[in-house]
Amino acid sequence: MTGSLLLQSLILGVLLGGLYALLAAGLTLYFGVMRVVMIAHASFLVLAAYLAWYANTELGIDPLLTLVVTVPLFFGIGVFMQRLLITRLRPATLTMMSVLLTFAVALTIEGVIGFVWGGTQRRIQLPYSSASLEIFGARIAVVKLIAFGLAALSLLALYLLMKHTRFGQALRATIQHPEAAQLVGIRTDRVAGLGFGLGLATAALGGTALSLDATIYPSLHWHWIGPLMAIIVVGGLGSIPGAAIAALVLGVGQSLLQVPLGTTWAQTIFYVALFVTLMVRPQGFFGGRLAQRF
Amino acid sequence: MAPLTRRTRGTSTVRRGRGRALTAAAAAAALVGLSACATAGGGGGGGGDDTDSPITIGISLPLTGDFSEPGKGVQRGYEAWAQIVNENGGLLGRQVELKILDDQSNADRVVADYEVLIAQDEVDLVFGPFSTRLVVPSARVAEEYGMLFVEPAGAAAEVFEQGFENLFYAAPAIAEDHYNYLAEQILAMPDGERPTTVAVASMDDPFAQGTAYGLRDKLEEGGLTIVADEVYPPNTTDFSPIAAKIADSGADVVIGGTQYQDAVNLIVALQQLNYQPQIAAFSTAPTNPEFSAAIGSRTEGILSPTGYTPDASWPSNVDFVEKYTEIHGNPPGEDEANAYTTGQVVAAAVEAVGCAEQGECQQQLIDWLRDNEVETVVGPLTWDETGKPQGAHLIQQYVDGQIEIVLPADAAEAELIFPKPAW
Numbered sequence: 211m212t213g214s215l216l217l218q219s220l221i222l223g224v225l226l227g228g229l230y231a232l233l234a235a236g237l238t239l240y241f242g243v244m245r246v247v248m249i250a251h252a253s254f255l256v257l258a259a260y261l262a263w264y265a266n267t268e269l270g271i272d273p274l275l276t277l278v279v280t281v282p283l284f285f286g287i288g289v290f291m292q293r294l295l296i297t298r299l300r301p302a303t304l305t306m307m308s309v310l311l312t313f314a315v316a317l318t319i320e321g322v323i324g325f326v327w328g329g330t331q332r333r334i335q336l337p338y339s340s341a342s343l344e345i346f347g348a349r350i351a352v353v354k355l356i357a358f359g360l361a362a363l364s365l366l367a368l369y370l371l372m373k374h375t376r377f378g379q380a381l382r383a384t385i386q387h388p389e390a391a392q393l394v395g396i397r398t399d400r401v402a403g404l405g406f407g408l409g410l411a412t413a414a415l416g417g418t419a420l421s422l423d424a425t426i427y428p429s430l431h432w433h434w435i436g437p438l439m440a441i442i443v444v445g446g447l448g449s450i451p452g453a454a455i456a457a458l459v460l461g462v463g464q465s466l467l468q469v470p471l472g473t474t475w476a477q478t479i480f481y482v483a484l485f486v487t488l489m490v491r492p493q494g495f496f497g498g499r500l501a502q503r504f
Numbered sequence: 505m506a507p508l509t510r511r512t513r514g515t516s517t518v519r520r521g522r523g524r525a526l527t528a529a530a531a532a533a534a535l536v537g538l539s540a541c542a543t544a545g546g547g548g549g550g551g552g553d554d555t556d557s558p559i560t561i562g563i564s565l566p567l568t569g570d571f572s573e574p575g576k577g578v579q580r581g582y583e584a585w586a587q588i589v590n591e592n593g594g595l596l597g598r599q600v601e602l603k604i605l606d607d608q609s610n611a612d613r614v615v616a617d618y619e620v621l622i623a624q625d626e627v628d629l630v631f632g633p634f635s636t637r638l639v640v641p642s643a644r645v646a647e648e649y650g651m652l653f654v655e656p657a658g659a660a661a662e663v664f665e666q667g668f669e670n671l672f673y674a675a676p677a678i679a680e681d682h683y684n685y686l687a688e689q690i691l692a693m694p695d696g697e698r699p700t701t702v703a704v705a706s707m708d709d710p711f712a713q714g715t716a717y718g719l720r721d722k723l724e725e726g727g728l729t730i731v732a733d734e735v736y737p738p739n740t741t742d743f744s745p746i747a748a749k750i751a752d753s754g755a756d757v758v759i760g761g762t763q764y765q766d767a768v769n770l771i772v773a774l775q776q777l778n779y780q781p782q783i784a785a786f787s788t789a790p791t792n793p794e795f796s797a798a799i800g801s802r803t804e805g806i807l808s809p810t811g812y813t814p815d816a817s818w819p820s821n822v823d824f825v826e827k828y829t830e831i832h833g834n835p836p837g838e839d840e841a842n843a844y845t846t847g848q849v850v851a852a853a854v855e856a857v858g859c860a861e862q863g864e865c866q867q868q869l870i871d872w873l874r875d876n877e878v879e880t881v882v883g884p885l886t887w888d889e890t891g892k893p894q895g896a897h898l899i900q901q902y903v904d905g906q907i908e909i910v911l912p913a914d915a916a917e918a919e920l921i922f923p924k925p926a927w
Contacts (some may be wrong), residue, residue: 215752218777222744238518332763333772333798340802340927351752351776354744423772424584425765425798433739468745472738474708476745 218348219465225354227461231454232361233416233434234441236366236409240446243383243405246296246308251317251413252431252438254284257319258417259426260327266334273421274356280414288410291315292403294412316431324428331427339423357419364415365454370407372450381405382457385448438478444487455496456483556600559594560861561850562621563588563631567640569609574839575634579604580658581836581843582631584828589847595854607638615825618645628860630847634839636660643671651862652847652869656842660710664890670870674846675811676882676895679714682809683759684896685911686785686810687722689700689920698758698808699782705746705770706761715787715809716761723757730756754779760786768798774894775802775927782923783807790907791900801905807922808907809897812841812882816898816915820848821881845880851908854877883915 233255240248258280262273293316299307342349372378384398384405385393391398420426437460445456461484468476487495526547555693563582586600594600595907600754603625603650607613614633621627622645628854632655645825646653646918647670654672663671677684690699702723724730734746746769750758756773758781760767767789774784789795790808814825814835824844828836836844853872859865877886886894898910901921908918 212752215748219745222748226742251911329799330794331768333768334795335798335800339800340772342776342778344778349746349777351773354776404581404630427765427770430741433741463744472734473740473746477737477740484532 213451214347215469217346217468219469220314220462221345221348221350222354223462223465224458225350225358225461228358229354229416229419230362230437230441230461231457232364234438234445234453234457235365236412236416237418237438237452238407238442238445238450238453239405239412239450241383241442243409244292244296245305246406247305247312247439249309249312249435250319251312251409252434253316253319254287254410255417255420256426257323257429258284258423259424260323260332262418262421263332263334263426264327266336273418274360277414277418280418281411284408284414288407289403291410292406296406297399297402297479301376306345306448307397308360310453320431323495326427329428331425333425334421336422340476341385351423351464357422360415360419362414365450368450369407369414369428377401377404381408430499437477437480440484442494444483444494445496449494449496451495452496456494511604534812535664538588548585548830548875556598557749558599559596559628559854560601560603560625561629561631562603562618562625564605564607564614564617564621564633564642566614566634566637567604567606568608571609571635571638574657575609577837577839578634578843579805580849581656581840584824584831584836584840585844585847587831589851591759593849595860596852596858598860604630605872607633609635609638611637611641614642618642622646622649622651622862626862628862629850629854631843631850632656632658632716636663639663639671640666641894643668646670649862650851650866652853652866652873654844654846654873656839659714660865661714662781664892668891670866671891672849672873672887673891673893674849674880674885675842675893677811677897679711680718681895682715682787682811682897683719683899684722686807687719687726687900689899689911690723690728690783691726695842699728701731701753702759702783703734703750703753703755703781704730704759704761705732705734705736705750706759707763707766708735708737709761709763712761712763712787714761714920716759718726719785721761728757736766737809738766740761741769743769743773744776745921746770747777747779750774751777751779756781757783758785760784762786762789764789764792771799771806771927780926782927784924785809790902796902796905802927803902803905804927805902805921806903806927807899807910810838810900810909812899813898813900814841815909815917815923816883818879818881818883820879835891841881845885846880848880849873849878849885850871852876 236252237248240246250310262276262278265271265276266273295311319485338352341352372382380396383396384401388398439462441456442453445452462478463479467479509920511596518907554789565579566572582602586602587743589595590599595851605617607617621630630651632653633642636658639655640663643653647668656671656674661678704716704720706713732750732755760770767786768869785807790806791810796803825835853869854860857868858871877884883895888894898909900907901910903918910916910918910920
């Protein structure tokens with residue numbers, strides 16, 4: 211391996227890890243707040259990517275501008291989904307039943323996308339799609355940099371929201387001890403709804419970031435949900451910094467392993483990491499006890 | 505039908521199976537011949553001495569199910585062939601009549617269909633169905649009855665590893681040979697000018713790998729060095745690490761064994777790394793209309809193999825495209841052309857040998873095709889003893905934003921651009 215290839219792979223790994231972190235943030239939030247395994251998260255990512263693509267081809271606007279519409283829209287859908295569907299599941303079987311329920315939602319979204327836009331593979335074509343900057347002989351694609359920046363900003367905003375607002379405190383209280391939170395006057399069901407909405411709003415951001423540099427098609431979400439689930443388990447369920455660190459470590463690991471091992475084997479890093487985590491430290495490597503910290 | 509079906513799947517040798525089949529066929533022919541006399545003009549056909557009745561051709565196609573889209577394309581090609589032949593006075597002075605059954609993309613149905621067509625309906629000739637999955641079982645049925653079997657679809661190498669003695673693939677080349685013209689062109693370059701290093705990335709898929717490795721191996725034999733050789737699973741979404749390895753290798757030639765989305769993602773990832781090869785060849789994707797919508801104007805110089813183009817100047821193709829466009833309002837695609845080619849191949853053998861019926865005649869048709877070249881809409885075709893065509897695909901290139909044929913020279917619409925302009 212040459213030095214320049216190592217540097218290049220490292221940079222690509224960090225950029226990929228940033229995107230993974232953004233895509234996984236919502237997932238860890240749902241599980242942290244409500245013990246919901248949200249299989250449909252990745253299909254919402256693809257939906258957001260399609261909306262960005264559609265707006266770009268039909269209206270000629272930059273895909274990032276669609277965030278003005280998609281973030282509030284997805285937030286609303288999230289609140290609505292939690293209030294209308296998730297709360298109806300019995301608490302005792304919530305985790306398992308949520309897998310089935312959100313699996314159905316994922317299939318529905320995939321079907322709707324296919325029905326509306328067809329199965330053809332699409333890609334947003336931007337004037338700067340293949341532009342890049344050079345740093346020490348390595349190349350950084352502009353679109354990947356934008357996606358990374360978007361991920362960093364969103365995660366920072368999410369972190370500040372959780373740490374420094376009343377809503378964030380209420381949400382964390384709900385995560386840590388729902389009964390106690392109720393005793394101090396927090397309306398946990400309402401907070402849970404807003405938490406779900408927040409998770410889905412990150413899907414709007416993540417999907418738009420993804421659309422900048424990926425070819426999209428209706429069933430793409432099945433390729434994403436596996437690695438994303440692995441990331442949140444490794445990072446510790448419910449922990450956003452944990453998800454971010456795990457995403458970066460696994461993204462860089464995948465990118466570096468690809469050089470000696472090739473693509474097929476490098477992809478297994480997610481499942482090896484998942485396996486090792488469940489064996490050695492089931493609560494996750496970076497999050498500490500289940501869903502206790504932000 | 506039960507005993508017939510059992511026989512096809514039995515373990516009897518081909519020779520014995522064929523002998524018994526011929527006896528059965530002869531007996532059936534006698535019966536059908538008698539009944540044909542009673543019902544004048546009945547569509548059964550059959551009798552070899554009958555010079556006025558139409559020549560019947562039996563075909564089973566996937567008109568419904570998984571392969572229905574290409575299946576219908578093949579049907580349009582066959583029907584266009586029959587119509588054009590009949591307008592020109594038919595085969596051996598007799599009209600041709602197609603008898604098409606729907607096998608629902610099902611390998612069991614296709615076997616039963618060809619049994620019915622050959623043994624019961626007593627068709628004179630058969631044409632192949634669509635897709636390797638259906639071609640292999642139906643070729644076996646045709647072989648047991650000693651029928652010539654020309655097929656329009658079955659590019660996978662496994663078709664030619666079954667030991668068929670009656671099968672001919674009516675297309676220019678199987679996957680491994682798609683890039684032959686490009687390989688020749690590169691190897692013919694003078695020493696100082698010729699690229700020296702090659703990078704390959706291919707999807708883990710027999711067709712995609714077949715195309716890429718065909719070119720890779722020919723270049724390697726010709727003295728070029730393979731500096732990167734990557735395989736990725738079909739579900740790969742992130743191509744930047746693969747692109748990083750190719751870019752780092754600095755190869756002069758990059759070969760992509762690709763379908764669609766992987767080609768687009770890989771090309772953009774290579775562009776993002778500012779890798780500038782002298783030759784960039786990707787299978788399948790560049791001929792897709794979505795390709796330039798995805799990549800934009802930065803497609804200049806990208807190469808791709810293709811089996812057919814309506815613009816090819818082969819004499820019979822000009823005719824075919826004109827007549828087909830008259831009938832359907834749009835020019836034919838690759839499926840239609842391959843079906844039409846099948847008709848042309850069989851017709852050439854029939855005209856040369858002077859017969860078209862079951863029995864002795866079929867072996868004469870097979871023997872004739874072994875030794876002769878046939879002019880078709882995809883160019884002149886010849887076959888080896890396994891039925892593998894001995895040609896190569898046309899090579900297309902993006903020239904001034906349009907995809908044009910650049911190789912071989914006698915079919916070229918534009919000059920090959922070398923080295924490729926920066927993308």
